[in-house]
Amino acid sequence: MNRRNFLKNTGCLAIGFSLQGPHFDLPSPMRQDLPESIKRHPNINAWLEVLADGRVRIFTGKLELGQGISTAIEQVAAEELDLPMESVEIVLADTARTPDEGYTVGSGSIEQSAMAVRFAAAAARQKLLELAAQQLNTPVNQLTIEDGKISTKAGDHVVTFNQLLNGKQITDKVQAPVTLKPKEEYKLVGKAIPRSDINRMVRGETHFIQDLRFPGMVYASIVRPPAYEAKLLQLDEKALQKNNPGVLKTIVNGSFVGIIAGEEYQALKAQRWVQQHSQWSTGSNLPAGANLIDHLKTLPAKTERITEKGSLPTDNSTLIKAQYFKPYLMHGSIGPSCALAIYEQDRLHVWSHSQGIYPLRDSLAALLKIPAEKIHITGVPGSGCYGHNGADDVAADVALLAMAYPGKHIRLQWTRSDEHGWEPYGSAMIMEVAATLDPSGAINSWQYDLWSDTHGIRPSGEANNLLAAQAYSNPFKGNSGYSGGMNRNSEPYYTIPNQQVNAHFFKGPLRTSALRSLGAYANVFAIESFMDELAEKAGKDPFTFRLMHLQDNRAKAVIRKLQEMIAAGRPATGTGVGIAFSRYKNSSSYCAVAAQVYVASTTGTIQVQKMWAAIDSGEVINIDGLINQTEGGMIQSASWTIMEQVQFDAQHITSRDWVSYPIMRFNQVPDVEVAVLDQPNEKAMGAGEAVQGPAAAAIANGVYKACGQRIRHLPIIKEMAKM
Known part of the structure; x- marks a missing residue:
């Protein structure tokens, strides 16, 4: 049983406790308006757990996209629990371990995930103080917290987080009002705490999904159509195998063509061979040579009135006018989209840099027609990855291949040409x-x-x-x-x-x-x-x-x-x-x-x-x-x-x-x-x-x-x- 199913099946122990004390007051809206992520996942242990060595592990459903969310979340957790930064670790985006926070989008990671962790950590702090007050027979306002220990202000009695919990976790719900640490007592929040992941990047250590490797792993490539909506008409799979030693399996379903090989270069050679020796329909025509603005304005459009107030002038002669245009832009991720997967023991495991691992899991379940509970997705940062690029598509590609070739880790990284040609662009x-x-x-x-x-x-x-x-x-x-x-x-x-x-x-x-x-x-x-x-x-x-x-x-x-x-x-x-x-x-x-x-x-x-x-x-x-x-x-x-x-x-x-x-x-x-x-x-x-x-x-x-x-x-x- 994984951690997430354990939480779902065991529910929570609701223990009432007072939030009165010296630790304190913020304006009412700050205490009462809990983040939406907390409302969806109210249990404290959905967001954090105390480890055997006294450190705290934080869980977030958001993915690190270079925005530094890992460090910021660690900061707010360490601040509320009065821990040093090195005593806090973070787990990002894992369907078996972290809460479902949807997509990492819209500049919402601080507003939702970091604030959810802040409230959960503050609630955990207060619970630990309550437990310590009982064990030390001392009022809460006579206790202090520092580095995983709670002591009386006189310093004559000390108890650690682990001693208080005795190997258990805090299963209470985060309920308003939650008392947050007074801002004038902040030691970490607002400071320039260096990001630890930058060091790994600079040294070229394994960090991005493009770096991930497994023993005995095999490699894959995908053959895309030569144009939008082009359909595969002919492919000689026997000739493909004969002319490309090292190809382990070819998967063809309609116009989906996937190739699995023992080495990455073999998979790419086979991809190029198929591109040169297969036949495809023409596909859709693009408006090349046309004035793009004129073309786009001729397309059928659904019109929506966004706002209207007052009245507009009827005399157009007084109008000052201008037309502006933005072309199609691509993400152009520095590392082409990449994913890894293995299907074994009736379960599919996928490693992805998708911005939404839970929505991706449900999408793969619909695609593969298997229960979502049989799919485990681990989020891994992608190099130069942001927005909706090809991360979800490449994950679907490799999932299909893993189902067809079970028992082996399969790695698929798009080529630069495929990344540029098939990613979803920003609209003109x-x-x-x-x-x-x-x-x-x-x-x-x-x-x-x-x-x-x-x-x-x-x-x-x-x-x-x-x-x-x-x-x-x-x-x-x-x-x-x-x-x-x-x-x-x-x-x-x-x-x-x-x-x-x-x-x-x-x-x-x-x-x-x-x-x-x-x-x-x-x-x-x-x-x-x-x-x-x-x-x-x-x-x-x-x-x-x-x-x-x-x-x-x-x-x-x-x-x-x-x-x-x-x-x-x-x-x-x-x-x-x-x-x-x-x-x-x-x-x-x-x-x-x-x-x-x-x-x-x-x-x-x-x-x-x-x-x-x-x-x-x-x-x-x-x-x-x-x-x-x-x-x-x-x-x-x-x-x-x-x-x-x-x-x-x-x-x-x-x-x-x-x-x-x-x-x-x-x-x-x-x-x-x-x-x-x-x-x-x-x-x-x-x-x-x-x-x-x-x-x-x-x-x-x-x-x-x-x-x-x-x-x-x-x-x-x-x-x-x-x-």
Whole structure:
């Protein structure tokens, strides 16, 4: 019986205890509003257990994606339990051990998982104090906790966590009100605690799923169609075996072709042989050569009114208008999607860098037609992995192969060409905005229309959207996905009396899903670029114009902080500094960004020289992690904004390597500077996706300041080439 089934079958021992004492008071909402993850998994021992050596093991359903969530969660647990960091270890994303927290998405790891662990640890602390009070015959307010020991304040009696629990675990439920440690007593939270996993990466130790190996492991490859919707017409499996020594098994189901071999090179050689010696149908045509904006706007679209207040002007002659465009972008994960699996003793074990191991487990159960309880998934970080890339697809691929070839660990890593050609991209988007100004220069009306494909076809417990399922001889029919992601940050955060925002959801020619920040990147790029255009029309500087339309003091604070950060610099000839602001999802982190851009007058070549960001994410757990996330987000956004675009011809994707899909190289990375506005008495908010949108607009606005060219269509390099 595994740990998870034990918890399910034994239930919990509910023991009442007082939460009164010296340890204390936070505002009522902080105590009463438990995180959703705690509400779904209220037992303390779903989140932590005390080990025999006195250390504490923490469980979280989230996966480490480079956001530093492991360190942040360890920090909050160690803080609440008054343990040193080295006395806390963490288990990430394992269907047999950790709570089901859905997907690691939406900058929600701090807000949900870290806060769930905080509440569980605080409840565990109070329970330990209650037990110690009984054993030492001393009131709780006369006890202290330090390094796994509880002692009287006089120091004459000491008891360890293990002595109190006697080999058992705390099975009580976390129930409001939970008394949290007073913030003025924090020793760890808010500090820059180094991430231990960085050391392993730098030394090249086994860390990522791409590094994982098992004794006697065999290797696999998958043959993808030459185009979307192409079907396998002919494959000579006997000739494949004859011409490819080392091939152990070939699995063909409809257009799904998997190859298992003793060595990785043998599997890749066999893959290339099949690509050259098989016959496929033509597949669907892509709109190569067409104006993509015109093509996308001709597609059938479902329109949704996102917001409407006041009334729009009837006289179109007063409207200030602009159209903005974001192309298809790929995740371009540095390590191609990878998974391992073994089927033995009627159970399937899968190792995956999926962002949602529980939804993946249910999706595999639907695909393979076996009970979910017979599938065990262990989450392992992927190199350069974020968003909905190919992680779920490669896990489904290798699961199918493992079922067909039991008793052996099978490793499957996609090729770079397959990764670039078959991952779900970030959707192309069109944004059209029209506004009017009143006599004082304030925005009086705002009309915004956006067009986008889905930003979410995650499996979500179904098999339909897995590549393997769609290639079957009796294929699962893919669904159109989640449309809400396109709306993210489509409503301006500014005070505007008359507004209308419409979203037009189409089914486009390329496979799309969740890419970092979803629709917020394009929407903020459009809104903040247009804010600069309106500021110029109103005769006001970009800072003043934004501040006059904001009522939220925290929003104003990050803009003013940014203004301070760039005040000392004087751009050289050929350079310009642009700014932008957004509050992510209009409910999460506040972020203002500035970018200094150089534009060569003769060639139009652009270089992002420096970027600044001021960010308010509420209470800071690990300031180093918050700064790193913001720095990395600016750099990634700069790469998207300047140069990235998925290319295709009439048959297939042509961006199949780092030459045809360039990303920013080390020698192109700008200097970055981040200021954090810590708000220790505010809710902690995620920051991993807060900076991408304003970074793009700041760069575009910087180009205008440098050379007078408005950038409305991305990527900038392509747009500048037209001028």
